[in-house]
Amino acid sequence: MMMNSSLKNLCKVQPGTIIEGKWHKNRYTIIKELGSGANGIVYLAQFHNQRVALKMSDNGMSITSEVNVLKSFAKVQGSSLGPSLIDVDDCSVRRQTVSFYAMEYIAGPDLLTFINQKGTGWIEVLMLQLLSDLHMLHEKGWVFGDLKPENLIVMGPPPRIRCIDVGGTTIQGRAIKEFTEFYDRGYWGLGTRKAEPTYDLFAVAMILINTAYPKRFNKSTGGITQLQEMIRRAKPLQKYEAVIVNALHGRYQSAKEMRYDMIRNLNEPGKHTQSSYRKGSAKQPIQKSRQSQHKRKGGWLETTLIVMVISILYMIYIYGQIG
């Protein structure tokens, strides 16, 4: 679409090329191109005996910016927010300096391809996984920004959704760095481009709509009327209509809230609730108390065992004294 030949040519390298970092001296062998975006090209590369994804860009600023985001994600324990970072460095391609970073290679089809192959039954699972991840990301003070099916890879088996491109990831409260029109609430006239959790949740709703319209569609009248009309016209979307519309309006304050509402909506199809979040959250303590019951049972067993062992030892000691 865009004519940005100069940028692409600069970081275009052939398979087999060896990229050597200027600072850390790591060597990567390019295997093939994985994809290209507004800010560079991503390659699959061999590094020692592992496969890594290598993002190269002549725009060092955007590389640095993305590395900052990935570093901050790395501090979140046990997270699957974005790929993990392996290395950052510069290299020289045809005597020009190009910045790059190496990250975990997340293999798998993108969201829409996966659903196309495995069936629409997977939509719910994957969206619930995505909402959990988004909740964690929002808690850490970030907004993903450029959320779209191309940036969502389904790993597995077992299938697990992962976000791959953090180019649009923005600190909450700032202006969204990068976005794609179809998933952007500003484009549809339904909100600002300030980085808020509701911005990402709007994009999730648009991804749901996208599953029924894989080719997307253009803005005609725009606004909520056009989107609602498109939801109504697509049969598979009707069961989520309430959830989608709530997210489009920005009614969910958190990804967790949207997740609960979606679960509830699935368990009681046909009942269109405005916000069943409170009822949903009431379920949580029950689960928790069940867990702690398990714990209590285990604790009791432990205590009796310890008491028995100690008394046996004591008895042996006493017999020893007597003898």
Place this chain on the structure above:
Amino acid sequence: MNPGTLKQILLITDGCSNQGEDPVAMAALAKEQGVTVNVIGVMEQDTIDEQGMKEIEGIAMSGGGVSQVVYAQSLSQTVQMVTRKAMTQTLQGVVNKELQQILGSTKTMEDLPPEQRGEVMEVVDELGENVKLEVLVLVDTSASMKHKLPTVKEALLDLSLSLNARAGNNQFGVFVFPGKKKDVEKLLDWTPQLESLTSIFPKLSTGGITPTGPAIREALAYFKKKRSLRSLLSRDDEQFFEESM
């Protein structure tokens, strides 16, 4: 660190200038005065001819800005991207200048190891969020642009939406060329919101010559006029660019 106000001219055109001064020279003049010139070339199905392409790249290069040639459909996204990119470029220049003062050499951000670059980038990001920005939009309204104008209007509304999500202040002005009587005509005076374009744009008449060079000169003068008016009221920190350029 206070970078003052970022000043940009955003030129939206679909072809070659054919009247008045050389636009590439005028862009260089703007750069000398601390105003960045960005150019967006709008294509239809057909592609822009080589000469037009050369001019677009030339103006942006000598104006210290960013250029991009796009189809009309992807104009919105491009306008905001080009503006943001140019802002970051300018701010990076400001930060580099600061770095050189601290490190006392010709070091720039690229000469730092990647680990330290991250911290500098955070400073640039923060400046980009908070800095004051003035964008003067120059729209080519020669005959061939006629059916692209509604898209241009959409793109400009979209730009104000993107930039107004920032914490920093924005001021936009809109000029069209050729004007009814003169080379250039003021369409919209400095304003933080571009919504009023919705009512003005449909009334625009198109046609005539393409005086890109004189349009840039006029736009530049407009920045100065604004500054001198302001300096009567208060002496603010806008002297920065004279030092840095």
